[in-house]
Amino acid sequence: MTFFGLILRQIHARPLRALLTAGAVAIGVSAVVALGVLTASLKLTATQLLEVGRADFTVAQKHTDDLINSTISEDDMAAIGRVPGVSRAVGALISTDNYNADNPLLIEVGLKPSDQEPFGVDILAGKSYAADSTSDVMLGYVLAKNIGKQVGDNLVIDGNTYHVTGLYSTNVSFGNSTVMFPLSKLQGMNRLAGQVSLGFVQVDKGASIKDVAKRIDETFPQLTTIRSAADFGRADRNLTLISAANTGGSILAAMIAITGVLNTSLLSFFERIREFGIYRSIGWTRRRVIGLVIGEALVVSFAGAFIGILLGWVTINVLEQLRQLRGIFVPTYQSSIFIRSLAFGMIVAFFGALYPALRAAFVAPLKAVRRE
Amino acid sequence: MSSRTVDAQDCAIVARGLTKRYGQLTVLDGVDLEIGHGEFVVLVGPSGSGKSTVLHLIAALEPADGGELIVAGQALHRHARGMSRFRRREIGIVFQLHNLIPRLTARENVEAAMFGTHRGHRERTDRATELLERLDLADRADERPTTMSGGERQRVAVARALANEPKVLLADEPTGSLDTASADIVLEIFAELIAGGTTILAVSHDARLNAHANRLVPIVAGKTEPAAP
Numbered sequence: 001m002t003f004f005g006l007i008l009r010q011i012h013a014r015p016l017r018a019l020l021t022a023g024a025v026a027i028g029v030s031a032v033v034a035l036g037v038l039t040a041s042l043k044l045t046a047t048q049l050l051e052v053g054r055a056d057f058t059v060a061q062k063h064t065d066d067l068i069n070s071t072i073s074e075d076d077m078a079a080i081g082r083v084p085g086v087s088r089a090v091g092a093l094i095s096t097d098n099y100n101a102d103n104p105l106l107i108e109v110g111l112k113p114s115d116q117e118p119f120g121v122d123i124l125a126g127k128s129y130a131a132d133s134t135s136d137v138m139l140g141y142v143l144a145k146n147i148g149k150q151v152g153d154n155l156v157i158d159g160n161t162y163h164v165t166g167l168y169s170t171n172v173s174f175g176n177s178t179v180m181f182p183l184s185k186l187q188g189m190n191r192l193a194g195q196v197s198l199g200f201v202q203v204d205k206g207a208s209i210k211d212v213a214k215r216i217d218e219t220f221p222q223l224t225t226i227r228s229a230a231d232f233g234r235a236d237r238n239l240t241l242i243s244a245a246n247t248g249g250s251i252l253a254a255m256i257a258i259t260g261v262l263n264t265s266l267l268s269f270f271e272r273i274r275e276f277g278i279y280r281s282i283g284w285t286r287r288r289v290i291g292l293v294i295g296e297a298l299v300v301s302f303a304g305a306f307i308g309i310l311l312g313w314v315t316i317n318v319l320e321q322l323r324q325l326r327g328i329f330v331p332t333y334q335s336s337i338f339i340r341s342l343a344f345g346m347i348v349a350f351f352g353a354l355y356p357a358l359r360a361a362f363v364a365p366l367k368a369v370r371r372e
Numbered sequence: 373m374s375s376r377t378v379d380a381q382d383c384a385i386v387a388r389g390l391t392k393r394y395g396q397l398t399v400l401d402g403v404d405l406e407i408g409h410g411e412f413v414v415l416v417g418p419s420g421s422g423k424s425t426v427l428h429l430i431a432a433l434e435p436a437d438g439g440e441l442i443v444a445g446q447a448l449h450r451h452a453r454g455m456s457r458f459r460r461r462e463i464g465i466v467f468q469l470h471n472l473i474p475r476l477t478a479r480e481n482v483e484a485a486m487f488g489t490h491r492g493h494r495e496r497t498d499r500a501t502e503l504l505e506r507l508d509l510a511d512r513a514d515e516r517p518t519t520m521s522g523g524e525r526q527r528v529a530v531a532r533a534l535a536n537e538p539k540v541l542l543a544d545e546p547t548g549s550l551d552t553a554s555a556d557i558v559l560e561i562f563a564e565l566i567a568g569g570t571t572i573l574a575v576s577h578d579a580r581l582n583a584h585a586n587r588l589v590p591i592v593a594g595k596t597e598p599a600a601p
Binding site (some may be wrong): 005277278279282285288364 | 428431433434456457458459460461463465467469471472473475476479480483484485487488493496497532536
């Protein structure tokens with residue numbers, strides 16, 4: 001019999017206890033997986049918005065609650081275009097609308113026809129709307145397919161009928177599910193005359209992106225440049241809050257799981273005091289007793305973590321079906337989330353079993369073997 | 373077996389003025405013992421006289437309150453670190469109540485005593501199987517103690533105590549719950565161990581066992597008495 005074999009033997013001898021411990025870990029891990037995937041997915045969806053513009057970096061209003069609520073005046077955009085090192089600065093207005101029950105969060109992009117090419121828009125069918133049109137729109141080809149529209153069709157958004165003049169694709173998949181309006185029309189619909197949400201900046205060839213971004217940050221203190229997802233929180237408080245909620249939720253899940261493991265391990269310890277006394281009396285070191293107790297917890301928790309990952313995946317699939325999250329939440333499964341969840345399970349097992357293991361290691365052998 | 377004179381330099385166990393108290397109760401009040409290598413000594417005396425406590429102190433399961441105790445060359449009265457190693461390498465102990473792990477099989481109980489030794493897992497299994505065969509338990513090796521008779525459990529406990537080839541074997545009523553045939557097997561093994569230089573210190577009320585001892589050491593009210601002629 002190997003020591004690992006002994007660990008498995010002990011787990012097998014107490015199936016209910018093992019099941020309860022695995023259950024506690026599974027609940028914690030499923031919460032970590034669900035929160036992790038949810039946060040990563042929302043972050044990816046949000047940061048894809050920044051990448052639509054084929055730009056070196058994006059400019060947004062500092063500290064908005066949601067990036068879509070960012071406002072930058074077109075004058076500022078023009079001024080940014082004149083900053084040394086800036087090759088081109090394109091402003092786009094972003095808003096959302098409810099199209100129908102299946103598309104409750106339609107993303108609308110307001111863009112001048114002249115800015116479409118630098119923005120990365122490739123017209124696949126039909127043609128662009130005119131800059132001053134009030135009834136024409138273009139559809140991302142994925143959205144068009146989803147809602148069954150093509151060039152020449154009409155569609156109704158918020159009670160207004162629009163004519164589809166063209167279908168387009170963008171450099172990132174997110175943009176293909178949007179509807180594009182003339183900038184002035186979308187500004188009017190949102191009562192944001194002269195305003196855009198985001199600025200997409202390309203720098204001159206050979207210029208330092210970092211230096212140009214720094215120059216803009218210094219010149220426009222109300223704005224912030226976003227070069228990566230890591231910078232995103234400076235502009236979007238929601239995402240910062242979601243990340244914080246993820247961290248907080250994970251800590252809470254860890255505490256619940258640790259308490260579960262601690263509880264079952266401690267009960268197991270009281271049941272097995274005599275056994276630990278016997279091990280000590282036949283020459284087991286304290287370290288070996290600790291190894292046995294923590295080993296049992298790690299093995300059970302490893303199994304629990306796998307169950308938790310499965311539960312987390314089921315939870316994500318349920319969330320994906322929620323109408324409120326359609327269009328915003330596209331699950332992104334990153335291997336790091338699963339590795340982190342497994343590590344979480346192991347850490348929970350270690351800390352949950354540590355105290356009972358120490359108690360087991362320090363039982364007085366003779367007192368313990370005398371217990372009935 | 374005949375008694376023999378023991379040279380103090382050649383002792384496996386030396387106890388001088390050993391005392392042990394539990395609260396106000398004095399259990400041992402001056403135990404003196406000198407047991408040579410390869411000697412078989414039985415502690416005798418009425419219940420509650422402190423015989424088992426002497427075994428427990430020698431097994432380093434608890435410290436003495438006073439006196440001097442040297443076992444297999446290790447001064448236990450100082451109760452230094454490394455007592456687990458001492459119990460694993462130098463001592464084998466058979467408890468009166470067997471103290472087997474109920475959820476492990478007989479073989480696994482014997483193997484458990486060999487964790488932390490130089491033996492690999494196959495060697496541990498082979499050694500356990502060999503000992504159980506020697507104690508006529510080959511067909512019961514994969515049974516749990518809960519399905520065994522008292523005599524079978526006692527023999528598993530003996531096998532476990534012998535697993536690491538201890539220099540000193542301590543046995544609390546090792547034949548107390550055995551029938552004649554089983555007791556004979558245990559006594560045969562004890563004779564082989566003594567011949568091989570193992571020291572055996574037992575506590576027993578069993579005349580069969582006592583008849584095989586080199587010496588009987590009476591303990592009365594926590595004190596060793598001069599041996600009966």
